[in-house]
Amino acid sequence: MSIPVAQVIPSSTFSHVGLMVSFMSLMAILCACSFIGVFDMTKQWMRDVDNTLTIEIPAYNTMEQSVLSQRAIKQNAIKIENFLEYDPLVTDIQIKTFTDGESDNDISIPEPVFMTVTLIEDRADQAEERLIRNITDLVPDVVTQTAKDWERDIHNIALSLQTLFGGLLLASFLITIFTISTIIKIQVKAHAQNIELIHLMGAPVGLIAALFKKSITIPVLVGCGIALCLACLSLYVLLALTGLHQNLYLCFMIAIGIVVIFITITRLTTEWTVRKALWNLP
């Protein structure tokens, strides 16, 4: 394009757009990274809090059935890392106090079995559900105690936060599109005479749109560059503080991606708005 931008509109016209895009892209980057951060943090909480579950095998009529069912769980219930059983000796002594010294081996009292199993995989990955399903298939009367209720609360809070950050991210895109579209419309009106003049001299609408794009891209690039620097600095500090520094690389990639999206949005919105505004030119 041999025609300078300043031929249509003064070069300072869009300097404030850079500031707006800078703010919006910074907000978008932080929101997107917060979205990822909350997701990872929730997983971390689940992993750290309690990755165990208690299983109670009800008392059977014979010891053989109880042993068989325990053995079946040990042999077949996958994803079990560790078993913690109630010590049979302790149980035996407790029973003897009620049976005048006779052991359960002598009288064959059926007894329940309690186990604590540690899940190999995270709760968040539905390992718990899979394990309960497997145990229930083997021992239909099994009673399990899980942390599902408070898990649901954590999930709900995380989901709310993720919705909030996702909403803010979407809002930042929409606000940018709306603002740029409005500014371009105003500038097209403000410079209508110059635009009409160069149109009558033989400038196609595509060239006029390209001039607008060129003139708005420069301040937007500067704004996005500033936002990227600020975002990287903030992310570095925030992720270090929250212990999620393993996400640093991913967040930097997201930041760069968002900046590219903002530049693309700006250029597309400008092109579309100019073409629409000049649609009625003969």
Next chain:
Amino acid sequence: MINLAHVGLRYDGGPEILTDINLTLDKGSFHYLTGPSGSGKTSLMKLLFMGLLPTRGDIDFFGERVQNLSRRERAKIRQQIGVIFQDFRLIPHLNLFDNMALPLRLAHMSEHKIQTAVHDMAEWIGLRDYLKSKPAFLSGGQQQRVAIARAVITKPKILLADEPTGSLDDMMGQKIMGLFEELNKSGTAVLIASHNKILMDKFAHPSLRLKAGHLIS
């Protein structure tokens, strides 16, 4: 070059401003366009540089019906038409150099050729020392000279001028008319809307008269 057949024009459903206009501008033709104020001279000029499209009839540019041309094709044709506006229409934030260079840049001419062409033209119109000035710092006559220079700098195939000498003194007016005649001799079709009878008598060419939207040759 341009042919108008039974052309009519009305603005937004109002009364017809131009009625049944038939006109041909051939290569090397030179016409004056006269008529009282409000007779439709400016509207006819706008039709001729595709600033407006007719509401009735056909306009052909270089054998192509204007309604059938794409926007890009129209832009190409406009680059071959030089227009001098009555109100000059210089771009206020550009200096004289850039105002004059604008049509050359639209034609993708190299910067070296633009420099040469603009300096030569500025020399000719006597404004070489003002090339870095903004239009606001020039008199009406100087602005008109710049507007003329901008229109003729590409040596267009068609030159349309609306009162091109209105703000010029007699000597400069004659100089400009001489320039138009030179261009005309090299094949440019010239149409000048003017009320200046002295110049029209001195540089005699056929006149087209508009009266209440009707063209009377």
